[in-house]
Amino acid sequence: MKLKFLGAAKTVTGSKTLVELWDNTRVLLDCGMYQGLGKDTYTLNSETPIDPKTLSAIVLSHAHIDHSGLIPKFVKDGFEGKIFATEATFALCEIMLQDSAFIQQADVRYSNKRKNRTGAAAYEPIYNNSDVEQALSQFEIIKENEKFKVAEGVEATFIPNGHILGSAAIYLEIDEIKEQSTILYTGDIGRYNTALIKDPECPPQADIVICESTYGDRLHDRTLDAEQELLSAVIHTIQEKKGKLIIPAFSLGRTQEIVFTLNKLDLYGLLPNVKIFVDSPLAVDATQITKYFSHLLNPEVKRFIASRPDPFGFNKLKYVKKKEDSQKINDSKEPCIIISASGMADAGRVKHHIYHAIENPKNTILFVGYAEPLSLGGKLQNGDQTVTIFGDEKKVLAEIKVISSMSAHGDFKEMMDYLKCQNPEKVSAMYLVHGEYKVQKAFHKKLKNLGFQKVFIPNLEETFVPTIH
Ligand SMILES: [Zn+2]
Known part of the structure; x- marks a missing residue:
């Protein structure tokens, strides 16, 4: 062999x-x-x-x-x-x-x-x-x-x-x-x-x-609770800085995990009043499939589903399919949370969100997974001060954060x-x-x-x- x-x-x-x-x-x-x-x-x-x-x-x-x-x-x-x-x-x-x-x-x-x-x-x-x-x-x-x-x-x-x-x-x-x-x-x-x-x-x-x-x-930091870290990033960006929190995430897996975590935080009454967008047509379908295969999920999610039918849907959350609606989020000045693919920020709608948000220190770009060093996500995680997006050089003035414990x-x-x-x-x-x-x-x-x-x-x-x- x-x-x-x-x-x-x-x-x-x-x-x-x-x-x-x-x-x-x-x-x-x-x-x-x-x-x-x-x-x-x-x-x-x-x-x-x-x-x-x-x-x-x-x-x-x-x-x-x-x-x-x-x-x-x-x-x-x-x-x-x-x-x-x-x-x-x-x-x-x-x-x-x-x-x-x-x-x-x-x-x-x-x-x-x-x-x-x-x-x-x-x-x-x-x-x-x-x-x-x-x-x-x-x-x-x-x-x-x-x-x-x-x-x-x-x-x-x-x-x-x-x-x-x-x-x-x-x-x-x-x-x-x-x-x-x-x-x-x-x-x-x-x-x-x-x-x-x-x-x-x-x-x-x-x-x-x-x-x-x-x-x-x-080693992923076990002293840091991923839920707590996510909540801190939300409070800091939305309440204190009044900016946008952009979370590049694989449409499949990471997105559902973040949505489920935000849903739990909201049930505890811990989330500020904020609009949350899952801006990825693929994530909408991936979420449906995740629900369909709920027998593959862990006992906590199963228990959650037993009492509340939708672990991936709640009042503050909106799934965005249409491109025009995605562009509207770019134009809006309101604080919001945007979860969008790809996780490495190299393609997909999140690249547009970053393009529009990166030169404003009010905003935060929060990474929750691995990014290749040469990808846009990798460069931002590496601390590069300027990056090229769609051929334009952009200053990195937004805050860059990483929660590796969510990987x-x-x-x-x-x-x-x-x-x-x-x-x-x-x-x-x-x-x-x-x-x-x-x-x-x-x-x-x-x-x-x-x-x-x-x-x-x-x-x-x-x-x-x-x-x-
Ligand atoms: Zn994989």
């Missing part, structure tokens, strides 16, 4: 790991898009690192675009096999992938307008809505914790990992003529005791572990807790993906201390032939 790392190698986005058997059976674990890598992003996404026609199947850990976003591109380039996913992942992919095609069209139109002026070659969208339709028709829905056949000699099980609705680690059982082996592909490792999603489940012992490493060098990714302690189900002596090799290199080096050290002996940090397109002991 060979492993080839086709994405998220020494970087956080673009997850794609290829498992190849002696007989050319080729299974791709995740098919993610690169995000927030500046000018290289488009090239990385448009040049497929493998001929999709040669793939036997794709197994998908969750619906986030950095894991699912290139599936329609692979289908467009000739992939005809099945795409295995949980039911909630499929439901979310239906909206996420259509949205991705839509965003690309809009972004390409915008960039080409600028390119026309300079005479540079025009971009093309990587895929369109009909490629998405075709991709969705190739999905096969699989129940969590039930073994299924992926291809000849490859069986898999989805084991919920607490990251977002429908997310799961992928546990592969591989049967080759001379060797049987098991692989645990962690996907994005979620957290314990979060606002919405059930805790990660313990995966069985594996010979090979392919582990994410986003926060491999970081959907486990910190290194939580990832190590997750890995406690694995006896390090029985793991023949571990590969770190989905992390920045300097973070991975720090995590590598910690894993060695835990007793994992062979831990590798693959380069992009590097191939390994692990020996199972």
Whole structure:
């Protein structure tokens, strides 16, 4: 068996790991898009690192675009096999992938307008809505914790990992003529005791572990209560500064978690009288889907739903679908809270909100999740004093805040807790993906201390032939 790392190698986005058997059976674990890598992003996404026609199947850990976003591109380039996913992942992919095609069209139109002026070659969208339709028709829905056949000699099980609705680690059982082996592909490792999603489940012992490493060098501050932090940001911005509180958030997961938390704060009577906008058409649909799959949520939310039907709707809150309504919020001078995608602030409506709000110190931009260092969100979190948005240089005068304890990714302690189900002596090799290199080096050290002996940090397109002991 060979492993080839086709994405998220020494970087956080673009997850794609290829498992190849002696007989050319080729299974791709995740098919993610690169995000927030500046000018290289488009090239990385448009040049497929493998001929999709040669793939036997794709197994998908969750619906986030950095894991699912290139599936329609692979289908467009000739992939005809099945795409295995949980039911909630499929439901979310239906909206996420259509949205991705839509965003690309809009972004390409915008960039080409600028390119026309300079005479540079025009971009093309990587895929369109009909490629998405075709991709969705190739999905096969699989129940969590039930073994299924992926291809000849490859069986898999989805084991919920607490990251977002429908997310799961992928546990592969591989049967080759001379060797049987098991692989645990962690996907994005979620957290314990979060606002919405059930805790990660313990995966069985594996010979090979392919582990994410986003926060491999970081501990989320447990002394700071995320709810309290969010409330302080609201009071400070809305009541004291009378400004806008802009929260860039993934439409899926983060947005529902923030809305649920604000709903609870409002029930306690702690929120000031303020309008709250969820400005993302995708978030509206993602919220509906989250409600539909309420059995995947944690016991607290279930109890909440039992007494109040809507954990994601209350008086002060308004979901914004139409573009014109979104523009009206930009023009308004009233204090308000805006929750809008994308989380890295690199695309979507939130970029417009930031564009209009960033040069006013009354406003606050509050980050609640990971952002690539080169993305707009990454630059703001890094403390850059000026940033370029839509080609215009903007002074960063608004306050920039981060609540890392709201992240959907486990910190290194939580990832190590997750890995406690694995006896390090029985793991023949571990590969770190989905992390920045300097973070991975720090995590590598910690894993060695835990007793994992062979831990590798693959380069992009590097191939390994692990020996199972
Ligand atoms: Zn994710």
